[in-house]
């Protein structure tokens with residue numbers, strides 16, 4: 399049991415909806431807002447490949463478009479034995495909207511790691527640079 403079990407379960411459920419016919423790499427994410435709501439996201443691929451959107455960004459955009467601001471944690475689940483950290487583009491977006499949150503990476507086999515965003519993304523470009 400960990401404080402992130404329910405968030406991991408939400409990411410795992412979101413992964414079920416992944417549209418990943420090109421890579422067959424199915425990803426689920428779940429984002430917990432400060433108000434306690436959880437927003438799931440899955441990767442949504444496209445035949446052009448480049449228009450693919452990662453699970454993390456889908457979850458973030460769902461939450462932001464629902465009016466949520468302020469987030470506590472994000473979980474990412476794949477079926478890969480090697481745990482899947484967020485890609486560079488998603489790190490930029492997670493930093494923008496979530497700041498130094500815990501990033502919970504887990505797989506279907508039950509492995510879990512927690513990393514803070516400041517460790518994954520140590521020298522960001524953000525609003526403080528403008």
Ligand code: THU
Nearest residue numbers: 421423425441452453483484485
């Ligand atoms: N992907 C994600 O959704 N999140 C990640 O953290 C890594 C990569 C997706 C993008 C693409 O659909 C597939 O995984 C393979 O790169």
